[in-house]
Amino acid sequence: MPNPALLSGGGLSTAATSVELLVVVGYLLVALLVGLLAYRLTGTDAEDYYLASRSLGTLVLLFTTFATLLSAFTFFAGPNLAYAQGPEWILVMGTMDGILFAILWYLIGYKQWLIGQQHGYVTLPEMLGDRFGSTRLRGLVAGVSLFWLFPYVMLQQMGAGEALVGLTDGAVPYWGGAALITVFMILYVGLAGMRGVAWTDTIQGLFMLGVIWIAVAWVLSAIGGPAVAAAGLEANNPTxxxxxxxxxxxxxxxSTAVVIAFGVTMFPQINQRFFVAESAAVLKRSFTLWPVLVLLLFVPAFLLGTWAAGLGVSVPEGANVLPVLLGEYTPAWFAALVIAGAMAAMMSSSDSMLLSGSSYFTRDLYRPFVEPAVTADREAWLARGGVVAFATGTFLASLTRPGTLIQVGSTAFGGFAQLALPVMVALYWPKTTRLGMLAGIGGSQLLYLSHVFVPTVPIDVGGVTIALFARTYGGWDVALAGMALGAALTIGVSWVTTAGxxxxxxxxxxxxD
Amino acid sequence: MNPSMRAVGWLLAFAIVVAGAVPWFLWGNSQLIGGLPLWLWWHIGWMIVATAVFAAFTRHGWDRYLGGIDA
Structure with a gap:
């Protein structure tokens, strides 16, 4: 049954809009309170602020890693793509996240955890810089990571902006939603460290898994079951x-599954989680549960987007399909609750990103390059100042809306994916050298960056026109070529150089070993 | 089973788990079961198989290749 508030005139619609806003803001405030409580339990040293003293158990580690993937990319970009192109996105994300990422969780994550246990590393750049005796490498990895983190944080703000447009039928403008989540992100990350983020991630992960299934049940009972939705699809979108x-x-x-899976492992907030498990048993249990957890989230989220296409739901320009669908088939408060939950999860994910990003900035860039003798107090303030500046920058950039959510997200994943193979070579091949790493990371980034930023140039090769600097060649993502180049350069240059x-x-x- | 055979076995198991996550043999198929495409049911089942393989690996393979913390 369509939501009467959407169909009726001004008065009711305004009332419904304020109910929706009240639910969203209220929920975000509760999430903030949980973060504050966790903060009161947090110590003040860096190991606790960033890593919760390496003490996260299975449930919390699993959900805090999972919740980091609970981003606008899953809640809004995924359903949007399923709405526009069909439900195969479930396969792409399932294969990527449930299987490829799980295997990398072992190959990269567990190995990093073992190394971190021995040497007390807090970040990936720190680990690499120490192993290769190179501050330059440390700075390069941190710089590259922060560069690609920028569009991904921006994606959350774009997602929130578009979600509130969809939920309130345009009563809240795009910039309003983006600004709202920015304010909460900054408040939140300033107040809580990893422990705060980890706990809210767990609560929000469980909450979102619950409500997304309730949403499926609600929509299905309103329309009369999945067969009706399928019949609608056969009529409207037979392909x-x-x-x-x-x-x-x-x-x-x-391409998409491989690039995103490798990219995810190099995300600062995911990679940092490889250092925080309390024991190997925690990592093992998380690894095993991963495919099922992924399935439980992605199938309902992307099916909702697909069904919206079959039901002929029309999505206004610049809005996301999920809030619009829920607005039509569930009560206003429930739709608002789902969107609030998604936004809170995104806020929590963004905070993980900002928190990890700030540790890269202070530990791997500021301290080694600017002020080696910086005091802990001053460093903590720099970290918070950095977060405010970064989040404000991504907010301003999100107002330009440079592409769809999927495009912005995929670009960021591709940039991170370039780091993965040189890192894996370093983890497993003792003959890897500093020059090999610099060449592998530098070369692959240059190739990928040129394809992201240089406009496409058509060239003629033997009578066939090829678009140079296009994002795909013959349907394959150029990020894959960058990854191969990175691996080849790391191995090749290491081969011909000697370690210092x-x-x-x-x-x-x-x-x- | 000798150690290298065992390693090849795990490699093969993981390769199969990766390759089968997308049911390539159902390409173009649009058969529905219970209102959902058959290929989606395959994927759902396959993810459960993947969990079983991963569970077996944590018991019999995990420590063998990268070691434990106190070994």
Whole structure:
């Protein structure tokens, strides 16, 4: 049944809009309170602020990693894509996150955890810089990571802005939603460290898993079951139900799944979680539960987007499909609750990003390059100041709306993915050298950056026109080529160079080697 | 089973888990079961299989290749 508030005139609609806003702001405030409580339990040293003293148990580690993936990319970009192109996005994200990422969780995550236990590292750049005796490498990895973090934080603000447009039918403008989440992000990250973020992540992860299934049940009972939705799809979008399309080609599915999976491991907020598990048992349990958890979230979220297409739900320009669908088939307060939950989860994810980003900034850039003798107090203030500046910058950039959520997100994932293979080579091949790492990371970034920023140039090769600097070649994402180049350069240059005396390969040796 | 055979076994198991997550053999198929595409049911089942493989790996393979913290 359509929501009467959406159909009726001004008065009722305004009342409904204020109910929705009240629910959203109220929920965000509660999330903030939980963060504050956690903050009161937090110590003041860096290890606790960033890593919660390496003490996270299975449930909390699993959900805090999971919740970091609970971003605008999952809640809004995913359903939007399923609405526009069909439900195959479930396969892309399931394969990427449930399987490829889980395997990398072992290969990169567990290895980093073992190394971190021995040497007390807090960040990836710190670990690499120490192993290769190179402040330059440390700075490069931190700089590259912060660069690609920028569009991903921006994506959350874009998602929030578009969600409130959809939820309130345009009564709250795009910039209003983006500004709201920015304010909460800054408040929140200033008040809580990793422990605060980890606890709210867990609560919000559980909450979102619950409400997304309630949303599915509600929508299905309103329309009369999945068969009705499928019949609508057969009538409106007959190609949606068949596996594959001109959009979802095998090249697209494989490229996207591979690039995002490798990219995710190099996200500062995910990578930092590889250092925080309390024990190996925690990592093992999380690894095992991962595919099921991923399934429980992605299937309902993306099916809702798909069904919206079958039901002929029309999405206003610049809004997300999920809030619009819920607005039509569930009561206003419930739709608002789901969107509030999604925004709170995004806020929590963004905070993880900002928090990890600020540790990269202070520990791996400011301290080594600007002021080695910085006091802990001053560093803490710099971290918070950095977060405010970064979040304000991403907010301003989000107002320009440079692409769809999927485009902005994929670009960021591609940038991070370039780091993954050089890091894996370093983790597993003791003969890797500093120059090999600098060449592998520098070369792959240059290739990828040129394809993101240089306009496409058509060239003629033997009578065939090829678009140079396009994002895909023959349907394959150029990020894959960058990854291959990064691996080849890291191995090739390491092969022909000798390690300096300050390079310490034994730092990456763990007990089974 | 000798150690290298075992390693190849795990490698093969993971390769199969990765390759089968997308049901390539159902390409273009639009058959529905209970209102959802057959290929989606395959994916759901496959993720549960993946969890079982991962669970077995944590018991029998995990420590063997990268070691434990106190070994």
């Amino acid at each position: 949606f139900l068949a596996l594959g399309s001109s959009f979802y080609t095998p090249q697209y599915i494989i 005396i300050d390079e310490a390969a034994e730092r990456f040796v763990v007990s089974a």
